[in-house]
Amino acid sequence: MELRELKSFLKIMELESFSRAAKELGYSQSALSVQIHSLENELGVRLFDRLGKQVTLTPPGRQLARRVLPILQEVEELENVMHNRPPAEALRIGMIESLCKAHMPQVMDYVCRNLPQLHITITIDSPSVLLDALNHNKVDLVYVLDKPLYDGKWEKVFQKQENIVFVCSVDSPLAREKDLKLDQVIRQPFFLTEKADNYRLSLDQQLAARQLALNPILEVSDTGFILDMVQRGLGLSFLPQYVVENSPYRDRLQILQVKDFHMHMYRQLFYHKDKWLTQAMKVFLRLALRENPPDKGERTPDFSWNREKDSCTDKGSMI
The missing domain is CATH 3.40.190.10 (Periplasmic binding protein-like II)
Structure with a gap:
């Protein structure tokens, strides 16, 4: 199993297209297909369902994605250490306009004072558009106001009623x-x-x-x-x-x-269950949880913040 095959697999999953993934990775479409065919033969499973131009993960493909994401994250961190490169710190957040104006100034105050290397990109749109972007790995986190929303693919960090x-x-x-x-x-x-x-x-x-x-x-x-x-x-x-x-x-x-x-409606913060929680995501989730303690009985990641190391660990608690 080669790293380039795994990276190609994740790119196809993200873009839901062999042709777009090949273009972004710099391969021909036939070369990319050979990589995935080789990976499927090695694992003995089919990773993608191909229905015309639509490409979706099979159940074994979803299982592989969950396992591959943390592995490639570790590889990237190791490469950064070996080459003495600072880790890339970026965070893509999808929000509705009102939540951005109300809550991002406090977040940015903390980031500018404590994490100046962190680059944040905010996408403003409707909840439906943002959650679709979450499903396609175009944003890391989605923060919306809506009726209670649920999907088996998402992890809901908190849900708070707003008048x-x-x-x-x-x-x-x-x-x-x-x-x-x-x-x-x-x-x-x-x-x-x-x-x-x-x-x-x-x-x-x-x-x-x-x-x-x-x-x-x-x-x-x-x-x-x-x-x-x-x-x-x-x-x-x-x-x-x-x-x-x-x-x-x-x-x-x-x-x-x-x-x-x-x-009333509900403020809700989501990330995708198959998404590797980056350091930048953990920082934002921790800041959000400080302001929005979960309701009793609501399951949420419990992030332990280390100010000296600017690091955060997920304990996975029931509050």
């Missing part, structure tokens, strides 16, 4: 109201996120079930811009409570208590 709230300026007459009702609130001008955003979509669905609707003044994905408009007294919005509480305008904003309407 989605109506918000106005402190100068709005509604800010002093104690017994607000939904139909009274939605008569106001609104600045909302785009219809594709999951909490906006859920709002529209719940309003439609009551034969109500909202026609906002403006729809935009930038929650910071929305709250700027709200604090100026130009209208209301409907956003996750953590967005309001982390806004620089929070002293100018008022969360409304609407007695006949309540909605």
Whole structure:
């Protein structure tokens, strides 16, 4: 079994394509096919199902992937030591826009002070797009707000309930109201996120079930811009409570208590079960767990942080 065959196997798994993997690795497609055929003959199993242009792992292929990832990680670390090269430290995170604005500043404060060699790439998109990217190894971690999500391929680090709230300026007459009702609130001008955003979509669905609707003044994905408009007294919005509480305008904003309407979703952090947990991933998971202790009974990696060595070990605990 050759390392180049194993690396080729993982690249095909990542890209789900022999032709794209061959191009990225610098092989001809026939040469790559020979490598995989040789590996399959040696192991006595079929590693990929090939249905037209679609390439998927077989059960033995998934088992091999789980075992190969840590082996190749060790090989890479050994090569770095032998060649006296610093290990590559990179982290790819998929997030929704509101979580990025609310939580990444604290993470970056720690990283810049303690791990300046770490390079972080953040992809902002919808939960469905980000989780598809996780399945195809295009991101290492996914941090989203949605209904509870589950897939056997993912490890969920934590799940925390978040209120989605109506918000106005402190100068709005509604800010002093104690017994607000939904139909009274939605008569106001609104600045909302785009219809594709999951909490906006859920709002529209719940309003439609009551034969109500909202026609906002403006729809935009930038929650910071929305709250700027709200604090100026130009209208209301409907956003996750953590967005309001982390806004620089929070002293100018008022969360409304609407007695006949309540909605919540869940912040969730995932990585792929077949993904080797890199040092950079462990750092981010540890920082996230400090801020988001798991619910009682929720299984999550328990990372023991060593500040002197900038290292982290996974104890695998039940909290």
